[in-house]
Amino acid sequence: MAAEFTTTGLSDALVILGAAGVVIPAFARFRISPVIGFILIGLAVGPAGLGALAARFPWLGYVTITNPHAIEPFAEFGIILLLFAIGLELSFKRLWQMRRLVFGVGAAELLISAALIGAGLFWFGTPGSGALALGLGLALSSTALVLPLAGTDGPVGRAALAMLLFEDLALVPIIFALGAMGPQAGEEGFGPLIRVVLLGAATIAAMMVIGRLFLPRLFAQAARTKSPELFLAASLLVVIVASLLTTAVGLSPIVGALVAGILIAETDYHDEVESITAPFRGLALGIFLITVGMSVDLRIVAANWQTILIAVVGVLVAKAAVTATLLRLYGTSKGVAAETGVLMSAPSETTLIVLGAAASAQLISRDSAAFWQIVTAIGLTVTPLLAKLGQVAARRIERQRGAPEPTAVEVEPDASVSVILGFGRVGRLVADMLITHGKRYIAVDSDVDSVSAANRDGYHVIFGDAGRPNLIERLHLDNATALILTMDDPVLLVRLTRRARQLYPDLTIVARARDAAHAAELYKAGATDAVPETLESSLQLSEAVLVDLGMAMGPVIASIHEKRAELRQQIMEMGDLDREPAQRGGRLRDATTPR
Structure with a gap:
């Protein structure tokens, strides 16, 4: 009885592992969900499939779920x-x-x-x-x-x-x-x-x-x-x-x-x-x-x-x-x-x-x-x-609504462009500054209405859902100059940052952060620069107050830059980073209000 149980268990394990070894690569090759493959395997090797013939053909007991x-x-x-x-x-x-x-x-x-x-x-x-x-x-x-x-x-x-x-x-x-x-x-x-x-x-x-x-x-x-x-x-x-x-x-x-x-x-x-x-x-x-x-x-x-x-x-x-x-x-x-x-x-x-x-x-x-x-x-x-x-x-x-067709996101492999993920107020402002300085870009957004409106206004925006699996792989960022993440979703931002850093170790990644703690998470995930909105608004407010009080613009701007650098160093230390600050480059940049 023990030998029979052991043989049955081993044959069932063989069927399951064999199914995984066949279904996953075969269905991935044809870009079909392996879900269908596993269900079809169950249909074939189950008691209503080949398992029904195991009594007549004992060898089927080794390739069916008994x-x-x-x-x-x-x-x-x-x-x-x-x-x-x-x-x-x-x-x-x-x-x-x-x-x-x-x-x-x-x-x-x-x-x-x-x-x-x-x-x-x-x-x-x-x-x-x-x-x-x-x-x-x-x-x-x-x-x-x-x-x-x-x-x-x-x-x-x-x-x-x-x-x-x-x-x-x-x-x-x-x-x-x-x-x-x-x-x-x-x-x-x-x-x-x-x-x-x-x-x-x-x-x-x-x-x-x-x-x-x-x-x-x-x-x-x-x-x-x-x-x-x-x-x-x-x-x-x-x-x-x-x-x-x-x-x-x-x-x-x-x-x-x-x-x-x-x-x-x-x-x-x-x-x-x-x-x-x-x-x-x-x-x-x-x-x-x-x-x-x-x-x-x-x-x-x-x-x-x-x-x-x-x-x-x-x-x-x-x-x-x-x-x-x-x-x-x-x-x-x-x-x-x-x-x-x-x-x-x-x-x-x-x-x-x-x-x-x-x-x-x-x-x-x-x-x-x-x-x-x-x-x-x-x-x-x-x-x-x-x-x-x-x-x-x-x-x-x-x-039918006049929106662009949400085809698979693709960025030209030979194009040295900056890629902006998210095209709300923050993404639009980033695009404006890139245009002002003659830098090429392409933006990706999941809101079809925003995509349509942006394209009518002359921006280069395509449809793409940042929440979809494998989006980063489909962007072909090998030759991109930078990846700018502007979405207002802290969890998604950290996940995309980590994935992009794993795939492209040398890519410049600039991400929007809600606060200092979120910026520390982004740095830990591999961001080159993180922009905490709360700190930037405080710095901008301080600058306006000092100028209104009669301080000279030059010293005020210099002190703001010094404070920004100090805060950036503190945030990076919060993230327990392995890299030196000089390896990351850049400074904390201005952030706008959320979309």
């Missing part, structure tokens, strides 16, 4: 690591800034989509409680697939992230509510839900307090050992402990992983944690996608393809329409609203959890749950295609 349930914990771990990575990209300040999107648009999107889908199912004969359960489950969208496709920094990614965060928080209340609605719930009602909410809130608050005190010390000790293995072990320990804590009090483990990521994001070690856990996150996510493919039985699909097609299209259209409409009411541009709506239209991996809870509560039959599981799996499979469709829809809408 025990699908054995790899489900690893798939769940992939989702946990994904939410942990999302937490690493957030901060408490950023979450507070997104509160209207999370608890306003996010809540409305979930509830209205659930009501619309549930009403449609009720119209076609599904009982009321079952229609409500299915509506809530199908209204959820896939965190595991949407965020890797959209990123978290661009307008589409930010909108999707806000709605997905609310859905992840609402998952546990949904499951408890379905249990309370079931005929076997007795008189417990919503009492267990209230207890879980209160206990969960207390647990999360305790995690935040303890994490702020304990995590910096933990990672500092791990960093002193200079052992990557110990640093990885500490990272995984934090994720697992946080997930176990929230699971123990009745919450989802992904909530604990998200909180752990946010806490580590507030430390100086978040970049190292993110990079060292990335390989495990990618492989575990691949395992999850394989389990999604294994849940699709092509024989059932072939026998009911018309009904399944109607169900899939109905869910996609309803969710896309609700999401896009709410984002437009929130003030988002038509292109971004359309792309986000299409991207968020497919059901989620957590839909499968809700379907299981609804079936256990006897709100829907087992056959109905199996049918909607297939619909969910198909929706997850086509999510990468929906992402492409959303981009096409956004481009078409923008062309």
Whole structure:
């Protein structure tokens, strides 16, 4: 028995690792998302594929997944690591800034989509409680697939992230509510839900307090050992402990992983944690996608393809329409609203959890749950295609509005130009000064209206979303004279600075900073110069006061320059830089008000 178990486990591991080795490079070669490849592998090697023939051809047991349930914990771990990575990209300040999107648009999107889908199912004969359960489950969208496709920094990614965060928080209340609605719930009602909410809130608050005190010390000790293995072990320990804590009090483990990521994001070690856990996150996510493919039985699909097609299209259209409409009411541009709506239209991996809870509560039959599981799996499979469709829809809408087509950002490799990322008030002023001194430039902005207006005014601006993955690579900055970052997004500025410095060690990078602390972060990430707005406004105010008091302009300007140099040195020391100030060159330049 032990030998049989070992052989089974090894063959399953061989299939998974072999799939990763084939799918990732093959699909990357044709610029197709590996998501589709992993799902197709799961479809092929699962019990409804070649696995069904393993009894007749024993050798197939070595190239198929013989025990699908054995790899489900690893798939769940992939989702946990994904939410942990999302937490690493957030901060408490950023979450507070997104509160209207999370608890306003996010809540409305979930509830209205659930009501619309549930009403449609009720119209076609599904009982009321079952229609409500299915509506809530199908209204959820896939965190595991949407965020890797959209990123978290661009307008589409930010909108999707806000709605997905609310859905992840609402998952546990949904499951408890379905249990309370079931005929076997007795008189417990919503009492267990209230207890879980209160206990969960207390647990999360305790995690935040303890994490702020304990995590910096933990990672500092791990960093002193200079052992990557110990640093990885500490990272995984934090994720697992946080997930176990929230699971123990009745919450989802992904909530604990998200909180752990946010806490580590507030430390100086978040970049190292993110990079060292990335390989495990990618492989575990691949395992999850394989389990999604294994849940699709092509024989059932072939026998009911018309009904399944109607169900899939109905869910996609309803969710896309609700999401896009709410984002437009929130003030988002038509292109971004359309792309986000299409991207968020497919059901989620957590839909499968809700379907299981609804079936256990006897709100829907087992056959109905199996049918909607297939619909969910198909929706997850086509999510990468929906992402492409959303981009096409956004481009078409923008062309109809007279906006430039958002093609892939490209800067001529042989052109010695300065590249300006962000063309609001700050970017426009920088362009004006470059023009005044006869310097060539090209600007990139994600607001199609700003791009159109700038081009009409004679500026050289192209469309591009700085929040999209691999933007820096597509800019071809090998021969650029400078990269100027002017966006009003502190987290994105640090990330772009770090990426640009890794790719182009000799490139001049000038970045806009909110204050001295943010400027120190930018210097640490590799900026040549950082421009703290708060300090510059203070210096300009001081200059105006001294001149108005009758001081000569020359000595005043000289003293301002001296103070600027002193402040710059202090900021660089805050960033704990390795390079000497002379190696960076330049002075802090004037900053304008935010866009």
